[in-house]
Amino acid sequence: MALEDVKALFFDVFGTVVDWRMSVIRELGVFGSEHDVEADWTEFADDWRGLYQPSMDAVRRGDREWRNLDTLHRESLITLLSRHSIQGCTEDQINHLNRAWHRLDPWPDSVEGMTRLRTKYILATLSNGNIALLVNMAKRAGLPWDAVIGAEPARAYKPLPQCYLRNAEYLALEPGQCMLVAAHNDDLAAANALGFRTAFVHRPSEYGPNQTKDLEAEGDWDIVADSMPEIADKLGC
Amino acid sequence: MALEDVKALFFDVFGTVVDWRMSVIRELGVFGSEHDVEADWTEFADDWRGLYQPSMDAVRRGDREWRNLDTLHRESLITLLSRHSIQGCTEDQINHLNRAWHRLDPWPDSVEGMTRLRTKYILATLSNGNIALLVNMAKRAGLPWDAVIGAEPARAYKPLPQCYLRNAEYLALEPGQCMLVAAHNDDLAAANALGFRTAFVHRPSEYGPNQTKDLEAEGDWDIVADSMPEIADKLGC
Numbered sequence: 001m002a003l004e005d006v007k008a009l010f011f012d013v014f015g016t017v018v019d020w021r022m023s024v025i026r027e028l029g030v031f032g033s034e035h036d037v038e039a040d041w042t043e044f045a046d047d048w049r050g051l052y053q054p055s056m057d058a059v060r061r062g063d064r065e066w067r068n069l070d071t072l073h074r075e076s077l078i079t080l081l082s083r084h085s086i087q088g089c090t091e092d093q094i095n096h097l098n099r100a101w102h103r104l105d106p107w108p109d110s111v112e113g114m115t116r117l118r119t120k121y122i123l124a125t126l127s128n129g130n131i132a133l134l135v136n137m138a139k140r141a142g143l144p145w146d147a148v149i150g151a152e153p154a155r156a157y158k159p160l161p162q163c164y165l166r167n168a169e170y171l172a173l174e175p176g177q178c179m180l181v182a183a184h185n186d187d188l189a190a191a192n193a194l195g196f197r198t199a200f201v202h203r204p205s206e207y208g209p210n211q212t213k214d215l216e217a218e219g220d221w222d223i224v225a226d227s228m229p230e231i232a233d234k235l236g237c
Numbered sequence: 238m239a240l241e242d243v244k245a246l247f248f249d250v251f252g253t254v255v256d257w258r259m260s261v262i263r264e265l266g267v268f269g270s271e272h273d274v275e276a277d278w279t280e281f282a283d284d285w286r287g288l289y290q291p292s293m294d295a296v297r298r299g300d301r302e303w304r305n306l307d308t309l310h311r312e313s314l315i316t317l318l319s320r321h322s323i324q325g326c327t328e329d330q331i332n333h334l335n336r337a338w339h340r341l342d343p344w345p346d347s348v349e350g351m352t353r354l355r356t357k358y359i360l361a362t363l364s365n366g367n368i369a370l371l372v373n374m375a376k377r378a379g380l381p382w383d384a385v386i387g388a389e390p391a392r393a394y395k396p397l398p399q400c401y402l403r404n405a406e407y408l409a410l411e412p413g414q415c416m417l418v419a420a421h422n423d424d425l426a427a428a429n430a431l432g433f434r435t436a437f438v439h440r441p442s443e444y445g446p447n448q449t450k451d452l453e454a455e456g457d458w459d460i461v462a463d464s465m466p467e468i469a470d471k472l473g474c
Contacts, residue, residue: 130407130409131384135359135408146372146376147368147372148383148385148386152407153386170367170368171368171372172367172369
């Protein structure tokens with residue numbers, strides 16, 4: 001199929017559409033101020049994200065039943081609060097802090113570029129985030145989704161093939177009618193192996209000043225761009 | 238929980254948000270003109286909808302594996318084409334005609350009222366329609382959903398309890414934080430029995446001039462209204 005056959009753009013979300021790191025650092029700082037707790041919140045945020053892939057691995061392997069990302073994030077948060085010797089939080093405080101991931105800010109170019117892309121394409125999430133997380137994030141940030149789907153309704157975390165394929169099926173599209181937009185080469189490679197078209201967007205500060213991964217496109221992606229509006233330009237939107 | 242605790246409005250779609258009957262009659266008429274086929278398209282549309290509940294029953298009972306509504310609609314369409322002695326359609330023609338259900342027009346007040354409601358609430362589908370059907374419908378009609386979920390990701394057709402409950406879970410809400418908006422008393426009764434709040438909207442011509450059902454609210458619903466803007470008025474949007 002040709003690039004003209006693409007009907008839907010699926011987006012990775014954490015790092016691609018939103019700046020999870022600075023947003024989570026900010027939310028942790030607010031939590032610290034409100035509850036008079038001091039910690040290295042930058043390190044805490046990076047540690048929390050560091051537990052992200054390992055927390056999904058047991059579900060991917062089938063060693064655990066399906067658990068959505070809010071649940072996995074919360075388990076990691078409990079581990080880290082203990083590790084940083086932060087004690088005495090109420091359940092409500094922990095739940096509010098866990099939902100920091102529902103309050104992530106978009107990169108400055110995301111909403112403008114996506115709004116242009118939406119005039120021509122169906123825009124859908126293809127995130128490991130769960131539906132509530134993504135809906136609350138979109139409502140707060142003004143992200144213009146047509147469909148909030150992804151790992152949770154597919155009951156499979158990326159990069160498992162069924163995550164990509166079930167999401168294409170939810171839109172009644174063939175993989176070749178779908179394009180994944182992502183800042184991560186491994187995500188694009190997994191989608192492309194199944195027939196998805198691909199757009200790489202540079203997000204060189206996703207992991208902060210010392211980022212070592214995904215600084216360059218490492219595959220033969222259909223589109224390589226520095227921003228969402230540049231993807232819109234290249235797709236004629 | 239009080240009415241003030243409601244965070245999300247879930248909408249029934251066929252009949253409540255969109256006028257399926259006049260839209261399907263129109264689509265059948267276009268099909269007839271294009272392919273030089275004559276039939277009583279009003280009767281055909283009513284017959285097609287007549288097969289809707291029976292087609293879901295086998296899935297509800299568990300006698301069949303999950304099949305989404307596009308698949309069930311298509312099986313019913315094949316039955317009716319044969320019954321009306323309409324022969325020689327290609328697969329592409331049948332698929333296009335089956336997607337008449339993706340091209341339904343909203344009632345004239347739906348978009349205005351929902352746009353107002355969306356300023357205060359999460360708006361989500363709680364339809365037996367599948368995701369592709371609902372996304373394509375929304376894209377064409379400008380329906381302002383925050384979340385397109387419903388029977389398909391829940392893998393259960395209304396009025397089975399798990400359809401309502403799994404959709405509340407997808408938004409990480411308790412049933413009492415959810416309100417179902419519907420033109421059908423039986424749908425509201427099923428949701429209310431599980432703790433959902435309820436809004437009845439009169440759609441007295443959904444089934445045409447001889448409609449006999451759902452002409453009046455038959456339960457103690459939280460809201461009874463003649464239009465979506467009236468629901469917005471009553472919810473202070």
